[in-house]
Amino acid sequence: MTKKKNEMTIDGEIQIKYKWSLGKAGERFFTELRDNKKIMGTKCRQCGRVLVPPRIFCEECFVEDMEWVEVEPKGTLMTFGDSYFSTDGKRLEEPWMLGIVRLNGSDGGLIHFIGEARPEDLQIGMPMEIVFKDKREASIMDILYFRPVKD
Amino acid sequence: MSNRVCIIGIGVIESDQPIIDLSHKELLFYATRQALDDAGLERKDIGGAITASYDFLEGRSLSNQYTLDSIGGVMKPCDLRLGEDAIYSIFAGYMEVMADPSQVVVLASVQKSSERDPEGLGYQKLIADSMEPVFSRPVCKAVPNPFGLESVLAAMDARVFMERAGLNEEDVASIAVKNMTILDPEGKRSGPDKKAVLKSDLLSWPIRKMTKARETDAACIIILASEKKARRLCNEPVLIRGIGWCSDQSHLASREQGLARETKWAAHQAYNMAGIRCPDKEIDVAEISDWYAHRELMHCEALGFCVLNEIGANIKDGVFEKDGDLPINVSGGLLGRGNAIGTSGLIRVAQIALQIRGEANGYQVPGVKVGLAHSWGGITSATAGVAILSKW
Numbered sequence: 001m002t003k004k005k006n007e008m009t010i011d012g013e014i015q016i017k018y019k020w021s022l023g024k025a026g027e028r029f030f031t032e033l034r035d036n037k038k039i040m041g042t043k044c045r046q047c048g049r050v051l052v053p054p055r056i057f058c059e060e061c062f063v064e065d066m067e068w069v070e071v072e073p074k075g076t077l078m079t080f081g082d083s084y085f086s087t088d089g090k091r092l093e094e095p096w097m098l099g100i101v102r103l104n105g106s107d108g109g110l111i112h113f114i115g116e117a118r119p120e121d122l123q124i125g126m127p128m129e130i131v132f133k134d135k136r137e138a139s140i141m142d143i144l145y146f147r148p149v150k151d
Numbered sequence: 152m153s154n155r156v157c158i159i160g161i162g163v164i165e166s167d168q169p170i171i172d173l174s175h176k177e178l179l180f181y182a183t184r185q186a187l188d189d190a191g192l193e194r195k196d197i198g199g200a201i202t203a204s205y206d207f208l209e210g211r212s213l214s215n216q217y218t219l220d221s222i223g224g225v226m227k228p229c230d231l232r233l234g235e236d237a238i239y240s241i242f243a244g245y246m247e248v249m250a251d252p253s254q255v256v257v258l259a260s261v262q263k264s265s266e267r268d269p270e271g272l273g274y275q276k277l278i279a280d281s282m283e284p285v286f287s288r289p290v291c292k293a294v295p296n297p298f299g300l301e302s303v304l305a306a307m308d309a310r311v312f313m314e315r316a317g318l319n320e321e322d323v324a325s326i327a328v329k330n331m332t333i334l335d336p337e338g339k340r341s342g343p344d345k346k347a348v349l350k351s352d353l354l355s356w357p358i359r360k361m362t363k364a365r366e367t368d369a370a371c372i373i374i375l376a377s378e379k380k381a382r383r384l385c386n387e388p389v390l391i392r393g394i395g396w397c398s399d400q401s402h403l404a405s406r407e408q409g410l411a412r413e414t415k416w417a418a419h420q421a422y423n424m425a426g427i428r429c430p431d432k433e434i435d436v437a438e439i440s441d442w443y444a445h446r447e448l449m450h451c452e453a454l455g456f457c458v459l460n461e462i463g464a465n466i467k468d469g470v471f472e473k474d475g476d477l478p479i480n481v482s483g484g485l486l487g488r489g490n491a492i493g494t495s496g497l498i499r500v501a502q503i504a505l506q507i508r509g510e511a512n513g514y515q516v517p518g519v520k521v522g523l524a525h526s527w528g529g530i531t532s533a534t535a536g537v538a539i540l541s542k543w
Contacts, residue, residue, distance in 0.1 A: 053405070085298075111287050
């Protein structure tokens with residue numbers, strides 16, 4: 001079962017492209033994000049939770065009894081991680097960072113880049129805000145990144 | 152309870168090195184042959200066959216079509232394909248035997264990470280693609296280093312857990328040291344010390360090269376039968392006393408961070424079925440997912456082995472060491488043995504069955520009566536399964 005010198009193999013690959021529907025909830029969310037820089041959530045009329053990312057159904061109450069509500073583009077840093085490596089394996093001066101932010105008054109959270117900060121500036125639980133892209137095209141990348149709220 | 156379900160055959164093939172001289176079909180055949188010989192059975196005795204692995208990791212669509220002949224499953228009714236961690240095959244197999252106690256069911260999983268991607272980055276390339284596609288995936292696809300994504304997601308998980316539990320990097324490193332320690336037959340210890348773990352490459356704080364399980368190649372077969380049948384077939388059937396499985400929210404960012412909720416509920420279900428009230432006292436040995444070192448501790452909490460604020464003290468007291476009160480991953484776990492993604496979930500079950508039989512050569516814990524096997528689907532998933540085994 002050990003590695004032999006003359007093992008024989010054959011190459012293979014699978015390549016398929018996909019188009020993902022945004023769905024009813026996604027269409028509304030991304031249209032508002034693109035056109036009005038607004039973050040929309042759906043509020044379950046039964047349990048009162050505000051879902052961001054939004055859904056047209058509450059997965060807990062399992063009903064379609066939802067209303068759209070606007071959510072502040074500010075929230076709490078739930079956790080974060082950093083990487084000092086680029087694709088070619090070179091060490092970067094400035095790390096790239098991902099974080100999860102729960103927007104104020106909402107349940108759930110968004111995963112996105114963190115900018116205008118270094119890892120040592122960040123703390124779980126600190127307030128963060130969304131920086132929007134200028135040219136938006138109805139995708140989650142219309143958010144540029146989260147940054148710590150400046151006093 | 153004459154139709155309880157038992158493990159009657161075990162076949163595991165693992166290697167430290169890539170297994171390149173055998174195809175995945177040959178690997179599965181050898182593991183199946185081993186398990187059939189262990190159970191004293193032949194192909195004619197097999198009633199149904201279940202395969203579990205991830206198509207994308209295998210690089211074969213509908214991969215069961217290619218593996219059934221290697222596990223004696225051709226033209227056997229009730230063959231089933233699970234695109235899941237292979238611990239799930241225990242649950243499906245259990246139900247097949249309960250439905251028809253005359254059946255002998257073969258559970259199979261194979262994983263050859265060495266066949267995936269010439270640079271060995273196959274799993275890293277798939278990480279972003281296992282994220283929810285509309286709200287999360289575009290972000291994960293846009294990171295400057297896609298091969299670093301897994302470590303960053305694991306770091307996010309570890310950071311919030313360590314903060315909740317008040318643990319530092321040394322605590323986490325001690326788990327890697329424990330699981331990577333090898334005892335030779337004379338009882339001599341070898342393996343990295345804490346300093347070596349903390350000096351290993353930092354991938355994304357606190358995830359290091361040595362606090363993250365490396366990928367490996369493996370095949371695992373387990374054969375199940377009803378108690379009635381098992382009693383006739385072998386001297387030492389291992390009883391499956393409890394099973395449970397559970398999945399959390401699909402959006403990673405919407406899940407409660409730093410908490411293994413799915414493991415907690417999977418365990419709750421398994422404990423209820425097995426009649427276990429105090430897992431920390433009633434379970435003699437456990438094999439649980441240590442894909443990342445901090446995850447072993449997170450799962451200890453979720454499995455009810457300790458409470459959150461006692462994790463640090465338990466590490467210092469050596470509770471989870473081989474000679475501790477509740478030995479965990481004495482086989483080396485994923486950190487010590489390597490992670491054959493998906494297949495390792497079934498290997499956890501095989502390891503516990505061997506402990507119960509008293510056949511865990513080199514790392515047998517004395518007097519094991521009840522053991523727990525656990526597996527978790529990986530950093531982008533929130534899926535976990537638990538099986539509780541005991542002496543018949």
